[in-house]
Amino acid sequence: MDDKTIVTDLACKETAAADASLLLDWYDRHHRTLPWRTSPADAALGVLPEPYQVWLSEIMLQQTTVGAVKDYFTAFLARWPTVTDLASADEDDILKAWAGLGYYSRARNLHKCARTVVDEYGGRFPETVPELKSLPGIGDYTAAAIAAIAFDEPVAVVDGNIERIIARLYRIDEALPAAKKPIKQRMGDLTPQERPGDFAQAMMDLGASLCSPKKPACALCPFTGACAAEAVGDMERYPVKAPKKEKPTRRGAAFLIRRGDGALWLIKRPDKGLLASMAAVPTTDWFDKKAGEGFDPATALEKAPDGLAFKKKTGQVTHTFTHFHLLLEIYEAASDEARPTPEGWWSTPQSIKGEALPTIFRKVVEFVP
DNA sequence: AAAGCGGGGGT
DNA sequence: ACCCCAGCTTT
Incomplete structure (x- = not known):
């Protein structure tokens, strides 16, 4: 060199x-x-x-x-x-x-x-x-x-x-x-x-x-x-980033349908969109309060599964997704129907652990007032 | 280019 | 509360 x-x-x-x-x-x-x-x-x-x-x-x-x-x-x-x-x-x-x-x-x-x-x-x-x-x-x-x-x-x-x-x-x-x-x-x-x-x-x-x-x-x-x-x-x-948009809060109600042996009625979500194809419990739609269609807890029961006597529980379940916060009111009813609506299946306390429940619905089914 | 899409850990 | 994370797909 x-x-x-x-x-x-x-x-x-x-x-x-x-x-x-x-x-x-x-x-x-x-x-x-x-x-x-x-x-x-x-x-x-x-x-x-x-x-x-x-x-x-x-x-x-x-x-x-x-x-x-x-x-x-x-x-x-x-x-x-x-x-x-x-x-x-x-x-x-x-x-x-x-x-x-x-x-x-x-x-x-x-x-x-x-x-x-x-x-x-x-x-x-x-x-x-x-x-x-x-x-x-x-x-x-x-x-x-x-x-x-x-x-x-x-x-x-x-x-x-x-x-x-x-x-x-x-x-x-x-x-x-x-x-x-x-x-x-x-x-x-x-x-x-x-x-x-x-x-x-x-x-x-x-x-x-x-x-x-x-x-x-x-x-x-x-x-x-x-x-x-x-x-x-x-x-x-660094790195320089564009400012983030703020997250709106959406509200809705979730419906727990419980059988005498403790089993819960679960549904499968649609195969597109949020939590696609995952397991869930029946819910209302989730309304963006800012959009002027504020969720009214008093009208939740109008959207509840038919023929059941739901009682509102105290407290809410909250969860934050990528682009919004969610606040769910919880309603529960007893049922020994063979197949409540909407279409779904009974999941026993033993089987529910293995279900394809995303975290928000895991929180809902484990909800205690 | 922007929006939709989960959940949890760090601060 | 806000930030970010071994991003991808659709609009």
């Missing part, structure tokens, strides 16, 4: 450009073991994880924290060890196993995707981003994540954590979602040819630990000194 090269290297060090090896070294020292990762020993040998497990974990992790996913992932893998097993499963069994995890279209798309992989790809996941993206439930992020982690493809993986890190490293002032394009470009430039999957996971680990939305731990960060936002002490400004 001649003198001129040395001078160039020194100059680079002073400007301290972010570099993938800084992060990979950090990752090798802080590697977290997770149910869907290969062991650190295997990873060091370059052993890639099973594509089925990478896919399953990535679908579960969409907008969902690692802590919430772990037990669901373990249970799914034990019950359906391969994509072929999942493809031949009953969709209602998948919805029951998914209940409580949220974003239920993921569970329906999971089943569709498994069937496509079996029917169209002979039970093996495709390895390219365009083919992966064509599968149900797989978008830009998940396609890149599977390609990088399961197939060692050096593609730019960008999730919410990585958007934050990149926006800070390069002080990107454009607001999301417009900033997605330059962020993906920067991530592509930073992604190494070697160990692209580890690099992506290292970035996400960094975002989940040190480069947090509030009070990032810059002193411990492998990119310290190479981060434009840190240099000006304005980390929490």
